[in-house]
Amino acid sequence: xxxxWVLQSIKDAEKIEAISTVLGTPCALSHLLVSRAIATxxxxxxxxxxxxxxxxxxFCMKGMEQAVARLMDALFVKNEKILVYxxxxxxxxxxxxxxxxxxxxxxxxxxxxxxPDRMTEGYGVSLQAIEQARHDxxxxxxxxxxxxxxxxxxxxxVELGIDVIVCxxxxxxxxxxxxxxxxxPKQADCRYPFTELSGCGIGFKLLQAFCQxxxxxxxxxYPYLDLVAVSTACDLVPxxxxxxxxxxxxxxxxxxxxxxxxxxxxxxGGLTAPLTISDIVFKIxxxxxxxxxxxxxxxxxxxxMEKDCVQAQRxxxxxxxxxxMRQELDETITQEALETIARIEQKQPxxxxxxxxxxxxxxxxxxxxxxxxxxxxRPTIVLTLSxxxxxxxxxxxxxxxxxxxxxxxxxxxxxxxxxxxxAGLTLSVENLLRFQERFEQVVQRxxxxxxxxxxxxxxxxxxxxxxxxxxxxxLLQMAPFGSGNPTPVFASNKVYVHTYRVLKxxxxxxxxxxxxxxxxxxxxxxxxxxxxxxxxxxKPLSIAYSIGYNVxxxxxxxxxxxxxxxxxxxxxxxxx
Numbered sequence: 001x002x003x004x005w006v007l008q009s010i011k012d013a014e015k016i017e018a019i020s021t022v023l024g025t026p027c028a029l030s031h032l033l034v035s036r037a038i039a040t041x042x043x044x045x046x047x048x049x050x051x052x053x054x055x056x057x058x059f060c061m062k063g064m065e066q067a068v069a070r071l072m073d074a075l076f077v078k079n080e081k082i083l084v085y086x087x088x089x090x091x092x093x094x095x096x097x098x099x100x101x102x103x104x105x106x107x108x109x110x111x112x113x114x115x116p117d118r119m120t121e122g123y124g125v126s127l128q129a130i131e132q133a134r135h136d137x138x139x140x141x142x143x144x145x146x147x148x149x150x151x152x153x154x155x156x157x158v159e160l161g162i163d164v165i166v167c168x169x170x171x172x173x174x175x176x177x178x179x180x181x182x183x184x185p186k187q188a189d190c191r192y193p194f195t196e197l198s199g200c201g202i203g204f205k206l207l208q209a210f211c212q213x214x215x216x217x218x219x220x221x222y223p224y225l226d227l228v229a230v231s232t233a234c235d236l237v238p239x240x241x242x243x244x245x246x247x248x249x250x251x252x253x254x255x256x257x258x259x260x261x262x263x264x265x266x267x268x269g270g271l272t273a274p275l276t277i278s279d280i281v282f283k284i285x286x287x288x289x290x291x292x293x294x295x296x297x298x299x300x301x302x303x304x305m306e307k308d309c310v311q312a313q314r315x316x317x318x319x320x321x322x323x324x325m326r327q328e329l330d331e332t333i334t335q336e337a338l339e340t341i342a343r344i345e346q347k348q349p350x351x352x353x354x355x356x357x358x359x360x361x362x363x364x365x366x367x368x369x370x371x372x373x374x375x376x377x378r379p380t381i382v383l384t385l386s387x388x389x390x391x392x393x394x395x396x397x398x399x400x401x402x403x404x405x406x407x408x409x410x411x412x413x414x415x416x417x418x419x420x421x422x423a424g425l426t427l428s429v430e431n432l433l434r435f436q437e438r439f440e441q442v443v444q445r446x447x448x449x450x451x452x453x454x455x456x457x458x459x460x461x462x463x464x465x466x467x468x469x470x471x472x473x474x475l476l477q478m479a480p481f482g483s484g485n486p487t488p489v490f491a492s493n494k495v496y497v498h499t500y501r502v503l504k505x506x507x508x509x510x511x512x513x514x515x516x517x518x519x520x521x522x523x524x525x526x527x528x529x530x531x532x533x534x535x536x537x538x539k540p541l542s543i544a545y546s547i548g549y550n551v552x553x554x555x556x557x558x559x560x561x562x563x564x565x566x567x568x569x570x571x572x573x574x575x576x
Contacts, residue, residue: 003456003564005491005544005574008035015039028460029474032488035459048477050245052222058209062190067165067181068209074140075109083133084113085125086144087199088292090234090285094227095144095167095200097304102207102224112136115297118363122391123424124417125150134160140180142206143167145199148184149417151177167202169237170417171403194241196484200231201246225250226258227304233277234285236421238484247480251275261303264316277482287316290323293363329364334371336360341376351452352405352443353378354436356392356429358385366393366422373397377454379405379443381425383432389414391426399451400443408442409435456544456564461575462490464514467521472547472558493542493568493575500536502529512560515540522550525562534565542571 010016010031020030022041033039038047046054058064074080082103086096093115100113114133116126124146130153133141140163147154147166154164154177163180172186183202185192197205204224211218229250232243239247254262255273262284266275269283291300299322303315337360341353353372360368365382372380373395379402383392396402401420410416412435416425427435481487494515501509508525523545525531534541543562550559 002453004453005458005564005566005571006455007458007461007491007574010035012039019044025474026466026471028462028466028490029471031460032475032478036485047244050248052218052245052249054245055208056193056242058205058212061183061185061192061205061209062187063181063183064206064209067183067206068213070140070163070165070180071142071206071210072214075103075106078139079108079110080139081110081112081137083136083138083141084111084144085129085141085146086113086115087123087146088115088118088297089145090288091199091231092145093288093292093297093300094231094304095198095203097301098200098224098227099142099144099203099207100301101305102221112138113301115292115301117296118292119386122386122415122426124415125153127153127156129153130157130160130162133157133162138162140165142203144203145169147177147179148182149173149177149415151175153177154179165206167199167206169197169199169202171419194243196238196241196243198228198231198235198237198243200228200235201237201243204228204246222249223253223257223259226253226262229254230262230280230284230288233280233480233482234288236281236483239277239480239482240484244480244485247277247482251480254280259304259307260309260312261306261316263309264303264312265319267313268316268320274479277480281482286326287319287323290319290326293326293361294322326364326367329361330367330371333357333360333364333368337368337372337382338375341372345376350440351378351447352380352440354381354383354439356383356390356432360384362386362391366395366424369393369395377452379447381439383425383427385429386426388429389426390429390432392424394418394423394425396421397451398455400447405439405442405446409438412438457486457489458491458544459486459488460490462492464492464495464517464519464521467519467547467558467560469558472549475547476549487546489544489546489563491542491544491571491574493540493571495541495543497535497538497541500532502532505529508532508535508562510535510562512543521558521560523560523562524550525565528562528565531565534567537567540568542566542568542575 015034016030019033019039038044074082084096084100086092096113103109104111114129142165144167148168148170157164158178166179166182168184185195207221211221229247232247265284265287271279288300291297306312337355340355362384369380369382379396381394383390394402403418403420403423406416406423412431414426495512498511503509506527506529508528510523511520512523513520544564545560545562549556
């Protein structure tokens with residue numbers, strides 16, 4: 001797919017020079033730092049050395065005082081039965097594992113947990129769960145990664161004498177549920193200084209506040225940061241501010257002392273230190289998610305709380321088998337979805353795709369929507385039949401808020417929720433055609449044509465002589481990279497191919513050099529085999545790439561990871 005290169009231009013030469021002087025960093029790195037609002041020694045120190053002491057005061061969050069007081073009352077005064085309730089994805093299962101394990105370890109605590117069944121109950125707080133809680137004698141429910149839109153179920157809980165503490169990070173609707181306390185920094189009148197925590201992150205703040213209020217040492221809470229880091233990475237919340245601190249220390253925990261369940265998943269994924277966000281997103285997240293997609297997400301919670309290494313290995317292998325089943329379903333359904341889109345596009349090109357097939361697996365539709373976007377780069381909704389209704393997932397393209405588009409069609413929907421990049425929705429099958437047309441009309445009106453061409457952001461233009469071990473060492477200290485702190489992508493022109501080969505028909509393995517520079521660099525271009533004719537032409541190339549290390553037989557060497565390749569003729573204006 002053709003990509004438009006976009007240079008992230010920073011024109012504040014004074015700030016770039018100043019930070020170079022203070023830190024002694026090369027100009028290209030200083031350019032990156034200033035572009036990420038790091039222009040002073042203090043901001044650089046906070047960025048390169050994230051400190052847990054810099055975590056925000058949890059009591060700044062609206063509802064925290066009430067939530068902690070109610071939790072303490074349930075635990076220490078009334079000896080109540082507490083239910084920890086969470087969603088079936090990575091964010092929800094890590095949050096439940098953390099909050100349940102922490103509370104259950106308190107002397108005399110009566111705590112249980114509940115994960116809804118994706119197939120029969122769907123997303124969010126279910127009426128079935130409320131009825132089960134009443135039957136079990138629960139008088140306090142803590143919801144995690146859900147609840148902000150669950151007005152009816154929470155109203156039912158209140159009517160049954162059950163208090164609810166909502167811990168959620170999704171967009172807030174016009175009508176808040178009648179919960180005892182709501183923890184969501186996206187509330188309009190919440191003064192918490194950071195709004196982009198994951199659902200597990202909100203749960204962590206509740207436990208942080210609980211520890212502070214009860215005089216407990218926060219060191220007892222920090223071992224749970226591996227779970228929060230996994231949720232933060234997989235939920236694609238921005239890795240800035242508090243999320244950067246949490247993820248930085250959570251990755252250290254994963255590298256040096258992970259809980260048995262995560263250690264078993266790391267082994268299955270063949271992952272070793274240093275870990276990256278991509279490692280978590282592509283190797284750990286899918287295996288945890290597989291439980292909720294194929295069977296029941298309680299299996300993931302069981303794994304994440306398991307203390308015995310042998311049992312953790314057994315559970316991890318179960319998840320791995322379910323993930324392989326998920327991959328097979330993913331491949332089949334994606335092919336069917338792409339064929340459906342091809343037929344639609346032949347009749348009339350569209351700015352959006354809303355697909356429905358009653359036979360598609362409910363647990364896979366979100367992944368399939370993402371796969372379709374990789375091919376067509378259009379906001380995509382994939383629906384299937386569940387409990388007599390069309391239900392599924394929406395995924396967006398960079399720069400377009402799909403949640404707002406769905407809100408514009410709200411009168412046609414039974415239920416919906418999510419955020420700018422992803423959402424879930426349910427509607428009557430009878431409304432499907434009307435929704436498809438309404439959604440397309442909204443997208444036609446609100447999606448700028450320029451966003452339909454995928455962009456490759458270039459953070460800096462870099463001559464090959466700048467790529468030294470010192471440069472790469474400092475560059476990698478900017479990790480963890482992810483949403484909000486993207487992996488730096490550089491561009492170089494007048495690049496020549498010394499040797500190349502195609503790997504497994506999909507990838508390019510290259511040895512590159514630049515005119516005027518004798519140093520050669522190995523490079524890998526994943527999924528770029530379609531550029532072989534250009535690579536083989538002998539003409540000067542322009543490449544967009546990130547930089548890292550490749551470790552082979554104990555030897556570590558600098559490696560370029562190529563994102564896109566163009567001929568120099570195509571990029572003359574870009575490098576002018």
